[in-house]
Amino acid sequence: MMAKPKSSFSMRKITESKLFFPFLTLAIILVIDLIAIPNFFSIQVRDGNLYGSVIDIMRNASTVMLLALGMTLVIATGGVDLSVGAVMAIAASVAAIMMNPVIVGLELPPDLMKFINDPQFTYSPLWEVIVVTLIVATICGLWNGILVAYIRIQPMVATLILMIAGRGIAQLITNGVRIQIFYQPYAFIGQGWIVLPFSLYIVAFVFLITWVLTRRTAIGLFIESVGTNFRSSMYSGINERRVKLLAYSFCGFCAGIAGLVASSNIKTSDAFNIGAGLELDAILAVVIGGTLMSGGRFSLLASLFGALVIQAITTSMYAFGVPAFALQAIKGVFVIFIILLYSEQVRALIRKISAPKGA
Amino acid sequence: MPDMDGEGLLVSMRGINKTFPGVQALINVDFDLRYGEIHALMGGNGAGKSTLIKVLTGVEHPDGGHITLMGKEVHVRSPKHAQALGISTVYQEINLCPNLTVAENILIGREPMRFGSIDWKKLNAQARETLVRVLGMEIDVTKVLGSYSVAIQQMVAIVRALEIEGAKVLILDEPTSSLSIRETEQLFEVMRKLKSEGVGIIFITHFIDQVYQISDRVTIIRNGLLVGTYATAALPRMELITKMIGKTITVLDEMSKAKAQSAARIGKEPVLEARDFGQPGQVEPLDLEVFAGEVLGLAGLVGSGRTETAALLFGLETPESGSLTVEGKPVNRFSPQESIKRGLALSPEDRKAAGIVDELTVRENIILALQAGQGWFRYLNLPKQYEIAEKYMRLLDISTPSADQLVKNLSGGNQQKVILARWLATNPRVLILDEPTRGIDVGAKAEIQKLVLALAEEGKACVFISSELEEVMRTSHRIAVMSNRRKVAEFGADVDEQTVMQAMAGE
Numbered sequence: 001m002m003a004k005p006k007s008s009f010s011m012r013k014i015t016e017s018k019l020f021f022p023f024l025t026l027a028i029i030l031v032i033d034l035i036a037i038p039n040f041f042s043i044q045v046r047d048g049n050l051y052g053s054v055i056d057i058m059r060n061a062s063t064v065m066l067l068a069l070g071m072t073l074v075i076a077t078g079g080v081d082l083s084v085g086a087v088m089a090i091a092a093s094v095a096a097i098m099m100n101p102v103i104v105g106l107e108l109p110p111d112l113m114k115f116i117n118d119p120q121f122t123y124s125p126l127w128e129v130i131v132v133t134l135i136v137a138t139i140c141g142l143w144n145g146i147l148v149a150y151i152r153i154q155p156m157v158a159t160l161i162l163m164i165a166g167r168g169i170a171q172l173i174t175n176g177v178r179i180q181i182f183y184q185p186y187a188f189i190g191q192g193w194i195v196l197p198f199s200l201y202i203v204a205f206v207f208l209i210t211w212v213l214t215r216r217t218a219i220g221l222f223i224e225s226v227g228t229n230f231r232s233s234m235y236s237g238i239n240e241r242r243v244k245l246l247a248y249s250f251c252g253f254c255a256g257i258a259g260l261v262a263s264s265n266i267k268t269s270d271a272f273n274i275g276a277g278l279e280l281d282a283i284l285a286v287v288i289g290g291t292l293m294s295g296g297r298f299s300l301l302a303s304l305f306g307a308l309v310i311q312a313i314t315t316s317m318y319a320f321g322v323p324a325f326a327l328q329a330i331k332g333v334f335v336i337f338i339i340l341l342y343s344e345q346v347r348a349l350i351r352k353i354s355a356p357k358g359a
Numbered sequence: 360m361p362d363m364d365g366e367g368l369l370v371s372m373r374g375i376n377k378t379f380p381g382v383q384a385l386i387n388v389d390f391d392l393r394y395g396e397i398h399a400l401m402g403g404n405g406a407g408k409s410t411l412i413k414v415l416t417g418v419e420h421p422d423g424g425h426i427t428l429m430g431k432e433v434h435v436r437s438p439k440h441a442q443a444l445g446i447s448t449v450y451q452e453i454n455l456c457p458n459l460t461v462a463e464n465i466l467i468g469r470e471p472m473r474f475g476s477i478d479w480k481k482l483n484a485q486a487r488e489t490l491v492r493v494l495g496m497e498i499d500v501t502k503v504l505g506s507y508s509v510a511i512q513q514m515v516a517i518v519r520a521l522e523i524e525g526a527k528v529l530i531l532d533e534p535t536s537s538l539s540i541r542e543t544e545q546l547f548e549v550m551r552k553l554k555s556e557g558v559g560i561i562f563i564t565h566f567i568d569q570v571y572q573i574s575d576r577v578t579i580i581r582n583g584l585l586v587g588t589y590a591t592a593a594l595p596r597m598e599l600i601t602k603m604i605g606k607t608i609t610v611l612d613e614m615s616k617a618k619a620q621s622a623a624r625i626g627k628e629p630v631l632e633a634r635d636f637g638q639p640g641q642v643e644p645l646d647l648e649v650f651a652g653e654v655l656g657l658a659g660l661v662g663s664g665r666t667e668t669a670a671l672l673f674g675l676e677t678p679e680s681g682s683l684t685v686e687g688k689p690v691n692r693f694s695p696q697e698s699i700k701r702g703l704a705l706s707p708e709d710r711k712a713a714g715i716v717d718e719l720t721v722r723e724n725i726i727l728a729l730q731a732g733q734g735w736f737r738y739l740n741l742p743k744q745y746e747i748a749e750k751y752m753r754l755l756d757i758s759t760p761s762a763d764q765l766v767k768n769l770s771g772g773n774q775q776k777v778i779l780a781r782w783l784a785t786n787p788r789v790l791i792l793d794e795p796t797r798g799i800d801v802g803a804k805a806e807i808q809k810l811v812l813a814l815a816e817e818g819k820a821c822v823f824i825s826s827e828l829e830e831v832m833r834t835s836h837r838i839a840v841m842s843n844r845r846k847v848a849e850f851g852a853d854v855d856e857q858t859v860m861q862a863m864a865g866e
Contacts, residue, residue, distance in 0.1 A: 218730045218738045221723060228718040235675075235713050236781065237699040237731035296718045 018290035018297070021341050022305035025288070029312045030054075037319050049193040053315060061311035062199035063088070063258040063275070067282035068289070068303040069210045070141075070254030073247040075286050078227045078295030079148055079155030081248060084255040084282055086166025087140045088275030091259025093170040095133045096179035096269030098124040099186060119184040126185055134256045140166070141252015142245065149244035163279065170271035179269045190264030199261050203304070206257060210250070210300055220298075223247060227295025281310055288338055309338070368427070369394050369559040370415070370446075370528055375424035377410055384410040385421070388585045390578055392528065392559040397550060399562045399574035399591065401603055407583040408563055412530055415561075416441040416448050429527075447526035449516045449534060457505030457512075462486035464504050465519050493518050494549055514542075517549065521558075529553065530561045535569060540660070547573050565799060566827075567596065579603055600801055617809065621816040622836050622852065626651035628687070630820040631703075631789050633672065636681035641667040643845035644680050649789060649820040654811055656835025657824040659863055664844035665824045666708050669793045672822070673705040674698040686788065699732055702788035706778050706795050708824075710771065714778045717767035721759050722748035724766045724777050729784045751780035755810065772803035779810070790814060791822040796830065808834045828859060 033040040033053075043052035067084050074081045099122040122129070140162060147158035181187070192198035214220030225233040226240045233240050255275075262274050288306030291298040313334050317327050340346050370392040377385040385407050392398050402408045413419040415426065417435035426433055428444055435441050438448075455464045462483045463470075471481040486500040494514055504512055513534055520526045531550075535543045550560055550573060562574055570577055571591060579586040579602045586602050629648035637644035642664045649655045659665045671678050674693035683690040685701045698705075707713040716724055725748045726739055733739065739747070748762040755776040759769055766777055775795055782790060792811065796804040811834055815821050825831050831838060832854075840848040840862040848862040 216738065217735050218733065219735050221719075221727070221730065222735070225716045225719060225723070225727060229712070229716045231713045232716045233727075235673075235695055235705060235707055236716075236728040237696045238727070239696060239731075 018299035018302040019305065021290060021338075022288050022302050022309055025338055025341065026305055026309050026312060029309065029316060033312075033316050033319065037316075040319065049195055053319065055197065057308065057311050057315045058200055059197040060315065061307045062197070062203050063262050064278060064281045064285055064310060065203045065304050065307040066206055066254050066258040066261065067278055068285035068307045069206055069300060070247075070251030071282040072286050072289065072291055072298050072300055072303040073210070073214065073223055074155075074251045075283070075291050075293060076223045076227045076295055076298035077244050077247045078230070079244065079247070080159065080283060080293070081141075081144060081251045082156065082159040082279050083140065083144060083162035083166055084251060084258070085275035085277065085279040086163050086170070087137050087252055087255035088259035088262055088278065089167050089170040089269075089271045090140060090173065091133045091137045091256040092263035092269040092274045093173040093179070093271060094136050095129050095186070095260060095263055096181050097174055098122075098129045098132060099181055099183045100179050117182050119182050122183040122186070126183075129186070130260065133260060134253060137256025137259065138249050138253045141249040141255070144252065145245035145248030148248060149241040167271050170269070170274075174269055174271070178271070181263065181267045181269070187264055187267060190261045202257065202261065206254060207300060207304065210254075213250070214300070219243070219246065224297055228297075281307070284335065285310055287342075290342070367430075368392065369396075369429060371425075371427040372411070372415065373425045373427070375411065375414055375426075376422045377414060377419060378422055384583050385414070386583045387424075388580065388583070389588075390585075391588070392561060394559060395554050395557045396576065397554055397560045397562055397574045399564065399570045399577040400580070401564075401570065401577055401599070402580035402586075406580045406603075408580055409532075410583075411580065412448065412532065412561070412563070415528075416446055416530065442524050442526075445525060445527035446530070447520035447524045447528070448530040448532060449513060449520055450532045455504055455512065455516055455519070458503055460501050461490075461498065461504050461507070461515055462500040464515055465489060465500075466523065469523055489518055489522050490515075493521060494545065496545070514546070517546075521553070526558065528559050528561070530563070532563045533565070534562075535564060535566060543569070565801065565804070567599065567801065570599070571596070603801060617812045617816070618834070618836070618852070621652065621812055624816065624818070625653045625836060626818070630686055631672070631822075632684045634682050636671065636678055636683055638667075638671060638676060638679045641676070641844065642671055645846040647672075647839060647846065649822055651788070651820050652815050652818050653837065654815045654821045654823050654835045656831035656838040657822055657841060658828055658831045658838055658859055659841035660826070663841040663863070665841050666793055667844070668841065669705060669708075669791050669822065669824060672698075673703055673791055675705075696731070699728060699785060699787075702786075703791065704728070704782035704785060704787035704789065705791045706775075706782060706793060708793040708797070710774055710778065710797070715766050715774050717765065719766060720763050721752070721757070721766050721769070721777055722762040725751055725762075725780045725784060728781045732785055747784055748780075751783060754783075755780055756806070772799040772807075775799060775803075775807065779807070783814075787819065789820045789822070791824075793824045794826065795823075796825060796827070804830070828856060828863070832856060832859065 040053050043050050043055065071081060071084065101123050124132075144159050144162060147153045147161070148155050151158075188198060189202070190199055194201070214223065222233070222238050222243045225236075225238060226243050230240050258278070259274065263269055266274075285306035286303045287293065288309050289299060289302035289304075291303065310331075313331055314327065317330055322330060368391050370390070372388070372390040375385050375388045375390070388407065388411060390411060400408050400411070410419060414421045415435065417437045417440050426435060428446070433444060435444065435446070456467075459467065462485075465486045466482055470477045471485060472478060473481070483500050487497070490496050490498065490500065496511075496514060498507065498511060504515060507515075517529070517531070517534075520529060534546060550562070553560060564570060574591045576588055577591045577594065577599065578588040579599070581603065628650070630651050631647075631649040633645065633647040635644045635646065645668070647668075657665050657668065670676055672683070674690075674695055674697055677693045685703065688701075690697070690701065695705075711717070716727065719727070722744050726744050729747070730739055745762055751757070752759065752762065757769075757773050757776045757780065759773060766774060769777065779795070795811075796807050799807065808830065811821055811823055815836075823831060823834050836852050838850045838852075838854065838859060839846055840850070840859060842863055850859060
């Protein structure tokens with residue numbers, strides 16, 4: 001992204017870019033859709049807003065894209081965060097109870113009780129809901145970070161704790177109840193539309209924050225350095241613990257935002273279903289984006305493409321009429337195919353074919 | 360005389376070519392290995408030695424040329440294939456499993472079985488017996504390999520290559536760079552024995568003494584070109600060095616002049632002062648001081664506590680006794696970050712594991728410590744990064760196509776220079792250099808020694824650690840000797856080699 005344009009434009013350079021393969025995969029899927037499914041790319045304009053399959057892919061991918069941004073940093077340090085799905089559920093519960101606390105037995109003044117199902121009513125103002133939710137989510141990430149960086153528990157085990165406990169915590173917060181969210185402005189987060197779905201603006205905004213945080217400060221370099229060789233990094237004076245703490249905290253923060261979007265989409269705090277299985281999609285998105293699970297170099301944009309690839313597969317399968325129960329299996333086949341593209345041998349083969357000899 | 364078909368030869372490589380993007384690593388190189396021969400392969404860093412070996416062991420595929428093994432032309436497809444053909448390599452970085460026991464490492468894949476499960480008793484006995492028979496070495500084979508010194512790990516690797524893989528061609532890549540004198544002797548004995556059994560050994564080393572001590576012939580490569588193959592005994596030492604670096608060296612004279620000059624400028628107050636400083640089990644309490652403008656040599660055998668002392672001074676570990684003052688200020692918090700703030704720098708012994716960050720570029724590696732000192736938010740902008748990187752690339756003569764090259768693609772000597780550059784960029788007051796010339800060719804070695812003296816002349820205090828006594832003597836103004844994890848002696852620059860050696864041996 002930031003390479004000094006010194007050497008010339010070459011095929012090898014393109015194929016070695018982290019963006020190349022996610023982009024290629026996405027393009028292939030979309031081209032198949034274009035040929036096989038009529039109107040796949042048709043976009044309708046209603047009330048000045050855009051609708052269509054392609055828009056749907058992006059909108060549905062937004063939660064995984066959000067998770068993938070935080071996950072990229074964690075994986076780049078050489079770790080992994082399995083708890084993001086559970087953190088989404090916690091975030092959803094916190095948000096829901098702040099807007100609609102009555103269900104858990106909190107006494108409201110009688111003059112407020114009658115407003116409780118009013119789409120314009122919220123107990124706490126929206127900004128407060130968002131801020132508190134994101135703080136809670138960030139604390140969840142911080143917890144993971146402490147376990148990994150300071151107590152030196154292996155990342156997979158450390159985050160597994162919150163993955164398992166998180167959904168329980170989410171239920172404890174709401175006293176085991178699924179809280180319905182009536183407040184209309186909240187629904188805008190996941191369902192709103194300003195020409196494009198509002199959630200996409202959130203993704204773009206979080207992407208920008210992440211990019212600035214990592215590429216306009218030294219943090220990106222430190223993450224890549226720690227992920228590549230943590231001993232050398234430590235010897236060079238990098239506080240690798242703090243770098244990891246930041247990565248996990250930020251990952252929690254992103255999961256919090258994803259939780260807001262997801263709960264806004266279904267208008268409830270559903271501790272069991274919100275974010276279920278999404279941690280794996282997020283990890284997959286990062287891997288498709290070319291970041292090694294062992295850590296090191298990362299590309300945020302490539303991870304976003306990775307998330308889009310996953311969603312494009314799902315949406316396309318539905319469009320092809322694949323029944324929902326077969327979806328996971330077919331997705332697996334695609335994933336194998338994509339991961340094959342990443343093996344050095346296959347890449348070398350592609351390079352051999354695509355680049356004429358002596359290039 | 361060897362004929363062109365490679366008959367009568369164990370290995371014959373003819374007209375080997377290999378090109379990497381931007382570099383022609385090997386140009387039409389020929390190389391022979393006879394039965395029962397120890398053949399030294401020499402050349403500077405990046406000369407093409409490693410590439411030639413990689414071609415022979417199937418790691419890289421040549422762009423052109425033929426390889427004949429025992430009279431038959433072979434195409435080595437992969438390292439595994441090479442092993443199956445009887446070509447085994449022991450690398451300077453050990454490629455065994457440090458978490459398995461010595462016995463497991465030796466016999467992995469050939470474990471003796473009993474009732475469908477591994478017969479551990481027999482496995483351990485067999486491993487022990489093999490070690491004694493081949494090396495005359497008795498160690499506890501049930502301990503994990505990683506708990507032994509690099510030297511022993513290397514021996515284990517050799518035993519495995521010979522016994523299990525049945526190697527006919529044994530490639531030893533810098534096997535002695537981390538061995539003590541006695542261990543090296545032991546290794547040489549083994550090599551001579553193998554030679555008498557008809558095994559062909561390719562011996563890669565930077566120690567010229569050892570080439571003369573052990574090898575029958577020597578092949579020299581420079582800049583990807585074959586300089587020639589010579590009978591070792593008939594090649595004068597000076598000529599060998601000249602052929603390797605392509606110019607006669609007058610550096611040595613310059614060195615002693617530079618040292619004499621800089622000695623006059625050594626400061627009066629110590630920059631670094633350790634009193635009763637140590638950690639039981641690692642380093643016995645010692646007194647040490649380094650003055651501004653001085654090179655303090657730390658001599659000692661492998662395992663004598665040199666590296667541990669360096670680690671302790673740099674704050675990688677917290678000492679249990681004594682005090683450390685830097686520029687008169689006592690140190691009470693020990694961590695690399697704190698040390699860097701105080702103006703200390705450590706170039707670690709293990710370049711690959713603790714020095715370079717191989718997936719990062721030369722530029723990123725050079726600015727890493729400086730940036731770490733600046734923190735997260737005072738980010739050096741790219742033009743500034745290039746400026747710093749390019750300044751030190753020039754100053755230290757780092758040979759790389761560009762500042763954007765990944766540091767893993769550089770030769771060992773250039774990687775070492777990158778680490779030096781990383782520290783120089785932080786403008787340290789004390790430089791601790793642990794084996795800075797390990798695995799580096801003669802030319803680059805002299806360059807680095809000169810550089811150390813030049814840095815001292817600028818007023819930096821340097822601690823220079825090396826296994827090569829000659830190098831320590833040449834570079835240092837003062838020499839502290841370590842033996843058995845304690846400081847046993849201290850000498851001025853005028854001491855003779857014999858005296859230091861006696862101190863090293865603990866006499």
